[in-house]
Amino acid sequence: MKKVALFGGSFDPIHTDHVNIIKSCKENLKFDEVWVIPTYLNPFKHLSYSSVNQRLEMINIAIRNLNYVKVDKYEVSKTERSYTYDTICYFKNKYHDIEFTFIMGSDQLEKFEKWDHFDELIKAIDFKIFKRDDNYDKNILNKYNLKLFDFENNHLSSTEIRNLGRLNLQINEVNEYVNNNLMYLYERLESxxxxxxxxxxxxxxxxxxxxxxxxxxxxxxxxxxxxxxxxxxxxxxxxxxxxxxxxxxxxxxxxxxxxxxxxxxxxxxxxxxxxxxxxxxxxxxxxxxxxxxxxxxxxxxxxxxxxxxxxxxxxxxxxxxxxxxxxxxxxxxxxxxxxxxxxxxxxxxxxxxxxxxxxxxxxxx
The missing domain is CATH 1.10.3210.10 (Hypothetical protein af1432)
Structure with missing residues (x-):
């Protein structure tokens, strides 16, 4: 049975650490494919800083040399807030011949139990957690017997990138796309x-x-x-x-x-x-x-x-x-x-x- 890692997120913008997690899924965790699932709007966020098309274009730039990765538009096509439980049910019902695993960063553990339909979600799919930094909720990790994985980590965040932080570590082509389209302009200039x-x-x-x-x-x-x-x-x-x-x-x-x-x-x-x-x-x-x-x-x-x-x-x-x-x-x-x-x-x-x-x-x- 084909093993596929589902990697969801805002990707606003996608950056080097996202790509390094994707690579680790293939090289270290031995998934056959990684499906990147950009959200229309993260349930814990109030707005997106870029359009859906811009985020899709940046993702495609970042993964263009990774033939085991595909971008799925299920969540962005809904034009409403996205919930992981609905997404998991959709993929499991549509692809019976695929073994799915959901990928997330350790920074999301703190709010993990607040995710929609959490009790059903935690039973519906296996989760793999990538360590973003040393500050994560170890109690949640142990409570649900979740496995934590290291990767080539630059400790970047999309917020940092939007605010011009450590762009020397960002994917050059994505940064060029951001600059050419004057993205995140107000956020970068308002202060x-x-x-x-x-x-x-x-x-x-x-x-x-x-x-x-x-x-x-x-x-x-x-x-x-x-x-x-x-x-x-x-x-x-x-x-x-x-x-x-x-x-x-x-x-x-x-x-x-x-x-x-x-x-x-x-x-x-x-x-x-x-x-x-x-x-x-x-x-x-x-x-x-x-x-x-x-x-x-x-x-x-x-x-x-x-x-x-x-x-x-x-x-x-x-x-x-x-x-x-x-x-x-x-x-x-x-x-x-x-x-x-x-x-x-x-x-x-x-x-x-x-x-x-x-x-x-x-x-x-």
Whole structure:
């Protein structure tokens, strides 16, 4: 009789430890197959942070080289809260020629007896428990004679991943999918950004997307860079100084008002593990531009200055110019920014990068 391990969970997102448990089921526990069963909504959780399709796509990315694993959509197709007992009954009634075992992490033992129809559930199927950490309910383990198994454990959690924790241990392709789709954005930014700044960032992403369409640009890149451009804008000076010292101390010579663009680029590259040079460049250059500006760089620079919540004299004129001729609009905005900076701070305090950009694009034009 074929032996199949049922592995349920939110997988929001799936991560390295999930995959290591799956591998251990095959290599150490000798199951013939592992069926991954994403839940529509865990009964003990109030919301999911991503769509069903996104979670399914991330799971498929993570298991694509494991031919003994399949994804079953039984629970997510129900579009309601999922209960393990119902799932077990469904599989046992449908597949009489398969011996099923249910896989769970030791972190779930504390609430195990609160699971729906628990008395029937514990008799209906064998459970294998994987040790997530040393803090687990040993009484429940002993009471029901459950077996505990070790695996290659990084002690990751989906909550930690959503909050940018130890992404160096996450599955690279899944992390890339998360970044490219700007998933978990509010959760990652809410503690570091005011609501006003957050909505400005969304507006910049939206306007960058519009300009990207007009200029036949990679829409995913402009949307990412536009939305994330101000990610470090409201960090305190000490944190920004630490980043600049670590990655490029020469930038400390630039005015502190523009530090956030450089720090934001470093943060996205080294903490979010965004490896797209076009996105990083656009964030880096969005404040005072640069002598070398790609179309994506120009788009994000302009979208920041013209986002839809902004309202200053002649802004509609600048928006119209940028939409009809991106480079001309970029130059107009750069010239405006330079002139305002001179008036506000004086020529000696505007920073070398803004001067270089102005001299290259405006003065020498």
């Amino acid at each position: 570091k950004m005011t609501q006003e700044r957050y909505f400005h960032s969304l507006n910049v992403g939206r306007f960058a997307l519009e300009l990207g369409m007009l200029n036949n640009c990679n829409l995913n890149k402009v949307f990412m860079a536009g939305t994330l451009h101000d990610i470090a804008k409201e960090w305190d000076d000490k944190c920004m100084i630490d980043y600049l010292k670590k990655y490029d101390p020469s930038l400390l010579n630039e005015p502190d008002k523009v530090w956030h663009s450089y720090v934001g680029a470093f943060h996205l590259k080294h903490d979010w593990y965004i490896n797209d040079d076009d996105v990083i460049s656009a964030v880096y250059k969005h404040t005072v531009a640069d002598k070398n500006m790609s179309v994506i760089d120009m788009i994000v620079f302009c979208a920041d200055k013209l986002s839809y919540e902004r309202n200053y004299l002649e802004i509609e004129k600048y928006r119209a110019i940028v939409k009809s001729d991106l480079e001309l609009g970029f130059k107009e905005l750069l010239k405006r920014q330079y002139e305002f900076a001179i008036i506000k701070n004086g020529e000696n305090k505007i920073g070398s990068k803004l001067k270089d950009s102005y001299n290259w694009w405006i003065k020498n034009d």
